[in-house]
Amino acid sequence: MLIVATTADLESDRLSALHTLRILDTPPEERFDRLTRIAVAVFDTAISTVTLIDEDRQWHKACLGVDSREDDRAVSFCSVAIEKPRPLIVPDATQDPRFADNRLVTGPPHIRFYAGIPLTTATGFRVGTLCVIDTKPRAFGDEELALLHDLARIAEDELNHKELSAALAAWRESEQRFRAVFHESAIGMTMVDADGRLVEANLAFAAMVDIQPDELRGLPVSAITHPAERDNDDVGQLFAGQIDRLRRERRYVRPDGTWFWGALTASMLRDREGRPDVAIGMIEDITERKEVERLKDELVSVVGHELRTPLTSIRGSLGLLEAGIAGELPQEATDMVAIARQNTERLSRLVDETLDLERLQAGRVELEVRGVTALELLQSTAQVVQHVADDAGVELLWEAPADLQLHVDPDRIVQALVNLVGNAIKFSPPGGSVRTIVKAHGSEVLISVRDEGRGIPLDQLEAVFERFRQVDASDHREKGGTGLGLPITRAIVEQHAGRIWAESEPGAGSTFRITLPLPLAKPPIAVYDRRAPRREALARAARRLGRRVTTFADPDALAEADGFALVLVAGAGIEDLDPGLPVVRVEGEDEDLDAAVAEALR
């Protein structure tokens, strides 16, 4: 009878665990021999062995009462014993169908009784047994079993001894390395437990908060947290597994009441079972950067506001002078006044845009979001830029599906479009055209503004979105820009959770593209028709209007579906429908179909 211990995969892992012990074919050792001696004496049996089960043999590390140190695995009782985590007790092998025809039973040494306890590696694999064997049948009581168990545990410890000490050494080494990194790092480092207490902090952090590392141990983090930030339980969220990683700027207080700004990055260290153990945090002192930021913001807004009013009045006065309110000026003076007025205008624009950008980037601009059609946005944009285009001899083209709805702050999106179309006009040759297209694409609205101008060098496609970045130094002088239009546009788009980027074919024109999320509030539409071409035409028409669509060819599936606003049908088969939703029948081809769908979805 062939005995196979475990399934193939597990078996190969088991074998590699066995080989890691490096015990097979080593000489006898007193630490194992003494166990078999005790077993034979205590249980009064003929044989006792400490046996390991290799790929196709059993090999005895210790054996008493047996001559050969190895035998075929196929006849091994121990090989059967390691199949289960329990002891294997065979009171009489001749009565056991698993062993009755085994040659060790039918021939020498004529095994009758067997009791073996599996030996397990530190990694959990059963690799062998400690067993007692006799040539006459016998019973094995609970007390005897408990004793054999104790001996087996000793054998197991001896077996794993080397592996454990190697693992321990490796662990010590990695722990030492970790400690070195932790303690000697120039960045502040902390470990915090689930109760929000510091388990450990390094010298760098101790110096930042001005508390010795051993005094920090056990201190609740809240005790060194600025009162304004105490309520924030983001470390709790880390432990709860709601977030994987935490990045935050927060203030820490020192015992003398002063505080510093820290940039904290924290993540979870988990134990072997994957349970949260401690949160490990890195803290960088960013007080100086914060101060610079604050000063800059303050400067920008003070300077901005201080400049705005006088600039407005200077511009007004210059305009009046230019218009001849103070009497006719000599030609030279008129020219100078005109230049002064133009420069003042540019300066006020710069001030306005700087303030605008600061507010947008600081997130201080509240969007006034409402439903608006793409056409309305294009019309408002056209009103602002049309005369600029006329002056430049540039043709403006606009395209948008009649009923495409967006959910945005219209003033801000128009501001962004005016920037893009304005730039496109500025960089277009006379006679060129600028095409603005809005369309729905999946769950987004795609807006593109394309010109036929000089284009943008490919290595600057991203750089043009930086402040004061101009492709050509002369752009500022010749085109009169401030270099803030694109950063403002990007800030607006990003505040709408959209993206903006530039594409260009240098020499042949640029295209600026914006994506904005479509209003998700609108429930999806079900489209039903048995004829595939009609069904697809309807679905396409609804998708062009920015709606999410699911198609159905089977009335029963439709009846079971829910979450839809209404069902569009092309006409046929409407009688068998009972979907529990408004059903709208739509007819027509191509543009007529588009119009009919738009009407139905209105």
Ligand code: ADP
């Ligand atoms: P500006 O006020 O100078 O137009 P922007 O931030 O709007 O500032 O644009 C930055 C620079 O990007 C422009 O000065 C120009 O060099 C380049 N740029 C923007 N739009 C275009 C375009 N449509 N074609 C070519 N270059 C462009």
